[in-house]
Amino acid sequence: EVQLAESGGGLVNPGGSLRLSCAASGFIFDNAWMSWVRQAPGKGLEWVGRIKSESYGGTIDYAPPVKGRFTISRDDSKYTLFLQMNSLKTEDTAVYYCTTDLNHSGDFDDWGQGTLVTVSS
Amino acid sequence: DIQMTQSPSSVSASVGDRVTITCRASQGISSWLAWYQQNPGKAPKLLIYGASSLQSGVPSRFSGSGSGTDFTLTISSLQPEDFATYYCQQANSFPLTFGQGTRLEIK
Numbered sequence: 164e165v166q167l168a169e170s171g172g173g174l175v176n177p178g179g180s181l182r183l184s185c186a187a188s189g190f191i192f193d194n195a196w197m198s199w200v201r202q203a204p205g206k207g208l209e210w211v212g213r214i215k216s217e218s219y220g221g222t223i224d225y226a227p228p229v230k231g232r233f234t235i236s237r238d239d240s241k242y243t244l245f246l247q248m249n250s251l252k253t254e255d256t257a258v259y260y261c262t263t264d265l266n267h268s269g270d271f272d273d274w275g276q277g278t279l280v281t282v283s284s
Numbered sequence: 285d286i287q288m289t290q291s292p293s294s295v296s297a298s299v300g301d302r303v304t305i306t307c308r309a310s311q312g313i314s315s316w317l318a319w320y321q322q323n324p325g326k327a328p329k330l331l332i333y334g335a336s337s338l339q340s341g342v343p344s345r346f347s348g349s350g351s352g353t354d355f356t357l358t359i360s361s362l363q364p365e366d367f368a369t370y371y372c373q374q375a376n377s378f379p380l381t382f383g384q385g386t387r388l389e390i391k
Contacts, residue, residue, distance in 0.1 A: 208328065208371055210380040226379045260327055269375025270318035274327035
């Protein structure tokens with residue numbers, strides 16, 4: 164059974180930084196493409212970025228609103244995905260979900276429970 | 285960016301009803317479309333991928349169709365657990381984008 168557990172969310176001041184982690188189990192993490200998807204309170208879903216597996220070059224793509232501020236990385240030895248968020252803005256306030264793309268098809272097969280990031284002074 | 289527009293934004297229906305939700309892409313995306321279900325306070329769940337392929341474990345009352353720019357999600361006979369919000373998502377090109385959601389409510 165695929166399990167994804169996000170952690171690291173919390174309250175941060177505008178301009179601050181936060182690092183999210185996603186611990187994965189139940190599948191071969193090395194082969195998986197992984198994404199972060201977020202959802203602002205009461206709003207819809209927004210894709211944040213994706214990292215391919217190392218066998219596909221580990222290519223990373225970002226959504227325009229976060230490009231240059233957020234960095235996705237992965238540690239395959241620890242089955243863990245990361246999201247480093249810098250220069251945070253109030254509009255980054257959201258629940259952040261870790262997701263899998265096991266078939267490399269661009270959709271999101273499995274989701275974690277999410278972690279809430281609140282950017283406020 | 286490819287814009288995804290769902291209709292209706294909300295719909296009321298009864299248990300046993302047949303419901304169809306539409307998703308339109310601002311440009312052609314072939315069959316690179318997925319549908320998700322989200323219950324309040326929960327993570328989304330993948331229902332359909334590749335426009336019409338049913339994700340493992342999803343009941344057969346859910347079906348998807350379409351290609352190009354116009355897509356539909358149909359629930360053939362609504363069950364109590366189906367009252368939720370549904371999102372479409374295009375997987376054709378970056379940035380990956382979602383529809384605004386359709387809230388399915390009990391009549």
